[in-house]
Amino acid sequence: xxxxxxxxxxxxxxxxxxxxxxxxxxxxxxxxxxxxxxxxxxxxxxxxxxxxxxxxxxxxxxxxxxxxxxxxxxxxxxxxxxxxxxxxxxxxxxxxxxxxxxxxxxxxxxxxxxxxxxxxxxxxxxxxxxxxxxxxxxxxxxxxxxxxxxxxxxxxxxxxxxxxxxxxxxxxxxxxxxxx
Amino acid sequence: xxxxxxxxxxxxxxxxxxxxxxxxxxxxxxxxxxxxxxxxxxxxxxxxxxxxxxxxxxxxxxxxxxxxxxxxxxxxxxxxxxxxxxxxxxxxxxxxxxxxxxxxxxxxxxxxxxxxxxxxxxxxxxxxxxxxxxxxxxxxxxxxxxxxxxxxxxxxxxxxxxxxxxxxxxxxxxxxxxx
Numbered sequence: 615x616x617x618x619x620x621x622x623x624x625x626x627x628x629x630x631x632x633x634x635x636x637x638x639x640x641x642x643x644x645x646x647x648x649x650x651x652x653x654x655x656x657x658x659x660x661x662x663x664x665x666x667x668x669x670x671x672x673x674x675x676x677x678x679x680x681x682x683x684x685x686x687x688x689x690x691x692x693x694x695x696x697x698x699x700x701x702x703x704x705x706x707x708x709x710x711x712x713x714x715x716x717x718x719x720x721x722x723x724x725x726x727x728x729x730x731x732x733x734x735x736x737x738x739x740x741x742x743x744x745x746x747x748x749x750x751x752x753x754x755x756x757x758x759x760x761x762x763x764x765x766x767x768x769x770x771x772x773x774x775x776x777x778x779x780x781x782x783x784x785x786x787x788x789x790x791x792x793x794x
Numbered sequence: 795x796x797x798x799x800x801x802x803x804x805x806x807x808x809x810x811x812x813x814x815x816x817x818x819x820x821x822x823x824x825x826x827x828x829x830x831x832x833x834x835x836x837x838x839x840x841x842x843x844x845x846x847x848x849x850x851x852x853x854x855x856x857x858x859x860x861x862x863x864x865x866x867x868x869x870x871x872x873x874x875x876x877x878x879x880x881x882x883x884x885x886x887x888x889x890x891x892x893x894x895x896x897x898x899x900x901x902x903x904x905x906x907x908x909x910x911x912x913x914x915x916x917x918x919x920x921x922x923x924x925x926x927x928x929x930x931x932x933x934x935x936x937x938x939x940x941x942x943x944x945x946x947x948x949x950x951x952x953x954x955x956x957x958x959x960x961x962x963x964x965x966x967x968x969x970x971x972x973x
Contacts (some may be wrong), residue, residue: 634816649828659963667846674853680862685859688867692942701948757940762871771864 665784672716673732673785677778679709680736684771685742691750691758702747706740712736725784732777739770835863844899849965851895856958858887859919863951867921870930870938881927885920894918905964912957919950 615619682705713733721729746767750758862884868877898909922941930938941947 628808632811632814635818637813638818639814639821642818646821646825653832674857678853678857678860681857681864685860685863685867688871689865689942689948691871692867693938693945695945697948698944713944759871763874765872765874765876768868768874768876 639651645665647757666695669719669721669725670782670785672712672719673778675712676709676716676732676736677774678741679705680771680774683709683740683743684767687746688762690747691755691762694750694755699747700771706743709740722784725781728777728781732774732781735770735774735777739774742767742770744755757776818831841900845965846897848898848901848905849962851891851898852909852912852958852961852965853893854891855888855916858884858891858956859916859951859954862888862920862923863947864880866926867942870926870935870942873919873930873935878927881923885923888916888920902964908957908964912954915950915954915957919947919954922947922950 683702686698686705689695691700692698712737715732716729720739744760746761749761862881865877865881865884868874869881892913895909895912898905901909925943926938926947929941
């Protein structure tokens with residue numbers, strides 16, 4: 615009867631092996647699902663970061679465009695040179711292009727408020743620069759200088775800088791928020 | 795009857811066992827492939843991050859320089875202390891941004907050469923602006939305006955802008971580069 619007991623013990627060991635294999639398979643499945651969830655989360659975080667970066671870049675480009683326009687306008691008031699005038703109009707175009715890219719970006723309601731504030735100030739600032747250019751062309755450098763000395767442009771630019779910094783900071787997602 | 799049942803289990807189980815083993819092996823191979831992909835993704839992310847860092851550093855240098863120029867011109871027009879302090883603040887920010895730019899990561903020899911050129915041009919531009927401020931304080935607004943009128947500042951700023959654009963573009967790796 616020894617052959618019978620051998621056969622029975624072999625069958626039992628095969629069953630154990632089979633059970634162990636099934637358990638291993640289940641474990642592998644679980645870890646694959648967990649890995650998939652992690653990868654999905656990472657992809658979500660990456661797209662969030664990508665949107666933030668895109669918005670930050672446009673905020674920066676808008677601000678740079680405004681500053682360049684300011685420098686070129688002041689250059690024109692000093693020199694009356696066509697080079698500075700061209701640079702002024704090119705800078706205004708760049709600022710407007712960056713503004714348009716900003717408007718179509720994805721923002722939270724709080725960021726939208728900052729953005730609206732920044733864009734209003736940017737428009738006021740560009741209007742003021744235009745006014746200075748027109749004054750120079752019509753009334754000369756002294757009148758344009760007097761207009762600059764009202765500090766309207768300075769105050770507007772200071773406000774834009776503050777809003778830009780707030781908006782930029784709000785666009786950096788804190789590490790703890792990622793992975794939620 | 796009992797013997798026949800045990801024999802049947804014996805015959806069926808090895809086939810099932812082999813199938814399971816084959817499945818596990820396939821799963822293992824898939825996992826290794828996934829790992830390799832993840833590793834290459836992480837490497838690409840590091841490259842992109844370095845490129846972004848460099849782009850941001852170059853843009854910051856340019857932005858601070860424009861802020862400095864804006865304040866410098868404001869000061870020459872208005873003579874206002876607010877513009878003067880803004881000018882000195884902006885100069886400090888330029889130095890900080892240049893220092894940050896020196897921590898550049900993973901750059902090509904071409905990019906290194908252009909960064910060095912940018913460094914020199916930034917020094918020239920800062921020197922030109924400092925000379926106008928100096929002229930304003932020592933000789934008055936007309937002397938400062940005279941320096942601005944000779945367009946040296948405009949030319950160096952245009953060169954800086956060109957370099958900045960070149961560097962920014964070169965630090966934007968296309969998907970083709972990220973392999």
